[in-house]
Amino acid sequence: MVEEKKFHRQFNYAFIDERTKKEIRRKLLKAVCIPGYQVPYSSPEMPIARGWGTGGLHITLSLIGKEDTFKIIDQGSDASVNACNLRDFVKNTTDCDTTFETSKATLIQTRHRITEEELKAHQIMIFQVPQPEPLRGVERYEKKTREMHAEADYAKMWVSLYESFVRFGDIMRGAGYPVKVNGRYVMSPSPIPRWDIPNLSDAECLYLFGAGREKRLYAVPPHTTVEPLEFEDVKFKIEQFEGLKCEITGEQIAFLDELYGSDGKTTHVVNDSDFMNQIKEKERPIQWVNRYLTEKIEKTFNKN
Amino acid sequence: MDNKEWLLKVENLTKIYGEHSVNTLDKTGPLFNSNQCPETGAIVACANIDFTLHPGEVLGIVGESGSGKSSLVNLLFFDLMAPAGSACLKGYKNDNTNILEVSNQQKRFLRNHKMGMVYQNPRDGLNFRFSSGGNIAEKLLMAGNFHVGSIRERASYLLESTEVPVPRMDETPESFSGGMQQRVQISKAIANNPPLLFLDEVTTGLDVSVQAKVLDMIRRLQQDLNIAMIVVSHDLSVIRMLTDRTIVMKNGRIVEKGLTDQILQDPQHGYTQLLVSSLL
Ligand SMILES: Nc1ncnc2c1ncn2[C@@H]1O[C@H](COP(=O)(O)OP(=O)(O)O)[C@@H](O)[C@H]1O
Ligand SMILES: [Mg+2]
Numbered sequence: 001m002v003e004e005k006k007f008h009r010q011f012n013y014a015f016i017d018e019r020t021k022k023e024i025r026r027k028l029l030k031a032v033c034i035p036g037y038q039v040p041y042s043s044p045e046m047p048i049a050r051g052w053g054t055g056g057l058h059i060t061l062s063l064i065g066k067e068d069t070f071k072i073i074d075q076g077s078d079a080s081v082n083a084c085n086l087r088d089f090v091k092n093t094t095d096c097d098t099t100f101e102t103s104k105a106t107l108i109q110t111r112h113r114i115t116e117e118e119l120k121a122h123q124i125m126i127f128q129v130p131q132p133e134p135l136r137g138v139e140r141y142e143k144k145t146r147e148m149h150a151e152a153d154y155a156k157m158w159v160s161l162y163e164s165f166v167r168f169g170d171i172m173r174g175a176g177y178p179v180k181v182n183g184r185y186v187m188s189p190s191p192i193p194r195w196d197i198p199n200l201s202d203a204e205c206l207y208l209f210g211a212g213r214e215k216r217l218y219a220v221p222p223h224t225t226v227e228p229l230e231f232e233d234v235k236f237k238i239e240q241f242e243g244l245k246c247e248i249t250g251e252q253i254a255f256l257d258e259l260y261g262s263d264g265k266t267t268h269v270v271n272d273s274d275f276m277n278q279i280k281e282k283e284r285p286i287q288w289v290n291r292y293l294t295e296k297i298e299k300t301f302n303k304n
Numbered sequence: 305m306d307n308k309e310w311l312l313k314v315e316n317l318t319k320i321y322g323e324h325s326v327n328t329l330d331k332t333g334p335l336f337n338s339n340q341c342p343e344t345g346a347i348v349a350c351a352n353i354d355f356t357l358h359p360g361e362v363l364g365i366v367g368e369s370g371s372g373k374s375s376l377v378n379l380l381f382f383d384l385m386a387p388a389g390s391a392c393l394k395g396y397k398n399d400n401t402n403i404l405e406v407s408n409q410q411k412r413f414l415r416n417h418k419m420g421m422v423y424q425n426p427r428d429g430l431n432f433r434f435s436s437g438g439n440i441a442e443k444l445l446m447a448g449n450f451h452v453g454s455i456r457e458r459a460s461y462l463l464e465s466t467e468v469p470v471p472r473m474d475e476t477p478e479s480f481s482g483g484m485q486q487r488v489q490i491s492k493a494i495a496n497n498p499p500l501l502f503l504d505e506v507t508t509g510l511d512v513s514v515q516a517k518v519l520d521m522i523r524r525l526q527q528d529l530n531i532a533m534i535v536v537s538h539d540l541s542v543i544r545m546l547t548d549r550t551i552v553m554k555n556g557r558i559v560e561k562g563l564t565d566q567i568l569q570d571p572q573h574g575y576t577q578l579l580v581s582s583l584l
Contacts, residue, residue: 151409158445159431163438165452166474232451 014061015093020044024062024217028208031219036181037149038132043215053086055210056109056128059217060090063124064107069097071105076113076255076271102274103285112175114196116254116275117285119205121222127190129211132218134178134188154186161229171234180227181220194228195238195255198290201226238292242299246270249279252300253293310356310394311499311532312380317353317389317404319375322346332555334575339372339556348556349375353389355551355561359499360530364547364564366537366579372556373536374424377502379404380534381421382411393418393500416446420493424505426485429492430477436463436488437473443495462491465528467521483514487521494531504536519545540583544568552576 012018020042027041046054064070070090074083078100086109091098099105102117111128119125135145138156148154157178161171175191179200189197190209200207200220207220220226228236245252247259247267254275256268270276278285287293320328328341332348339348350372357363365373378384380391382404390402396418397406403414415421423429430439440459449455460470466487468480477485486506493501503522507515523546526533535546543550543564550567552560552575560573571577 147408151412153412155442155446158450159434159438159442162441162445162452162455163434166435166437234452 011093013094014064015046015089016044016058016061021062024058027217028059028062028219031208031217032206032221034185035221035224036185036187036218038216038218040215041217043212046212047089048086051130051213053082053109053111053128054212055214055217056111056126056212057086057090057210058212059126059208059210060107060109061093063126064090064094064096066094066096068094068106069099069104070094070107070109071099071102071274072109073113073115073273074111076257077273079273082111100274100277112191112193113255113272114192114199114288116270116272116287117278118199118288119203121204123205125205125207127192127207127209129188129190129209129216130213131176132188132209132211132214132216134176134186149185152184157186157229161231165231165234171230172237177236178229180229182224182226186229187218187220187226189226193239193255194236197226197228197236198238198292199288201290238296240296241268244268246276249276251276251279253287253297309358311359311361312357312394313392314353314355314357314380315390317376317379317386317391318351319349319372319379319384319386320346320351321349324348333557334554334559337555339370348372350379350553350556353558355558357500357532357534359394360532361549362526362533362535362547364535364537364543364550365553366540366543366550367553368579369538371553373538373553374504375556376553377421377504377534377536381419381502382415383421395499412446416443417496418498419500419502420495420498421502422486422489422493422504422506424508426477426482426489429489430485432476432478434476435474436468436477436480436491439477439488440492440495443492447496458495459491462495463488465525466491467517481514482510483518486510486518490522490525494525494529497529499532501531501533502536503533505538507542508537508539522546540568540579552579 023042027039031039046057048054072083072087074080077083087098102115106122107124109126133145135148135157138160139145164173165171175193176188177194177197179187179189179197181187189200202223204222206222209218230236241256244256246256246269248269251270254270257271259267259269261267275285323344324341324346325343327343328346329351331342332339353376365376367373375384379386386404391404392400393403437459440462441455444455444458459473463470463473468484468487477488507518510518537543547564550564551558554575560576567576568580571580
């Protein structure tokens, strides 16, 4: 490896060489221009294996500048082993500031969650995506899925929702609920809970998605419509957590984790660790506004 | 044939597999008793096919195995790409647009709204990973029906009219008998009330008793819906039972066409005479 004289480092600023970062930024521009469309990109080698957040890392490293403040969360937590290692890596290769505080961050890399706190126009959220193809479950050939996207042929996706209704009486599948972006492309939002899905739509911030193993980037630009697929009579719903609240903060309007105590009892706590800290130590941050959350709030507080 | 009332007009439809030379079409066909080009080895699946189908009419296509019957309907349903020829559909884009050359999106529209296909093998027409109702739902969804309740209502109605027990609608066709699989396939094919239906050897794999029932059902459906059909079969008794007019094919070419009764009573072409005599 060539020594970089300017910074006396053994590697380039933000690890990836400038040409490759430029390539990634170019692909990101394309992704922003065609919301929800999967753009193939180089997915260069990293010192971690593909599939361990490399897609997100590629985006972060190709965008991050010295004045950025970086935050990374893994399933809502800033302190998980994965988040800590990736944060250290970004910090070591860029010397930029890092933070746990959502409102202070300019770049937020995430796995499996959107922050509970609303993001603003100066912020970018970067998702680590394991499987970018929403149609993979109904069509295993890449050639076919690309044709289906090109022709907006989403019948099979809809049939699989119909089938899920027939089998389970509901269209609520696990994490990664399929959405339609800007009225055109069906997109996988990565495995985030349904709770987070409405926050993708008409947001102030920019959402970027990177799938390192599958070598795909895509984007949801600010103020873009993102609609979960639903039928006229069978609707999308967010998780309800009915009658439950956070064991530590008493919070009722947040995505809750279920914990199993050694005594066999289950308790619930707020999943977003920074949101929980803010509530505990300062004041409750401003949350996203969406109609599902409004319904949930009305339901919760009319009952009490 | 008059031009006043027509639904489908096919001209010079040709499909050749492999590399062909200028002589390929001249050196193949019933005269040579072969569909393989002696120069290049190319296979002429069908060539120079011309016919007109009238609304509500049932046209039979008969011929021995390998004579190009399936190729013909697969071309018209866009399962195969045609290297030559045209097909026009009444009511679609000024009646004079060659549907074989429109975009994939337009072809999908035509497949969903203007025609249906029932394949010999139910696996070609149905997705066995989806329930029977889901298979029908696919067609309805593609036609813009996104209401689960109304999808299920329509699917029940279709299954009922093809004599499939409605309570089994949520089972996959995998567990159904061959006859029932064909009935589900037919339900799916007619889900959006297309004016035209292709049936390719739909009863070939079935027991004789089941065959008769499915044929009865198809005949009733045809009369109730007044849907035009192209019925492909190597079996003249199926042709006799269902069709008004018949095309006889051999080595990828049409060797005779006319009213079914006439062809059966007074076959002109030597090959047809052979077919008819083997029926008796
Ligand atoms: N993929 C292919 N490649 C080469 N020849 C083919 C192919 N598919 C069909 N054929 C040939 O085309 C001819 C017509 O086939 P087909 O239309 O299936 O006949 P039929 O339905 O009358 O039995 C046959 O000789 C068949 O072997
Ligand atoms: Mg055949």
